[in-house]
Amino acid sequence: MALQNTVKRPCPFCSQFSSFEHVTEQLTQWSCPRCGDYQMTGTAEASLYHLMISNAGPISGRIRALNSQGITPSVSSENYEAMLRLVAPPFSQRAEIYLRTVVALCPRLDQDFVPNSDLLIGASYSRDNAEASVILEYLEQKGFIRTDPLLDGEDNYVVPHLGE
Ligand SMILES: [Zn+2]
16 A cells, blocks of 8 residues: 655564544554555554564564565454464465465566565565575575576676566
């Protein structure tokens, strides 16, 4: 969801600068480049800022998964502690989600993409770029993703054609 006329604030989960606007006095709408879209009450936001979360990967991934189903979760003082107890799914599932997200980003098979963007870090339940790099490397070794020698720069990864 693209927010208009918004200010940017650090996401209370992952600290990435995010679009933020008030829905009501007590409820805010967030659009985080890593976690995706969610709503949050002021009390939950205050509690989460106080906690300084060090591993938001499972939360980012869960919110992204809900967003992909068309759901914008609402975070409140009733459920934020449960969100802190979320764990990431098994590695193979995270790799599959990473690949599915890349495919969704690249409608054409020869289209390149930026590896380990905030979207890919969040969607794959990764804590940071270093963790997402492990998934990218695995997908490269398995042949699901490869670098394109004809393209320069860091964003020269493509999903190869089947049978290539
Ligand atoms: Zn976030």
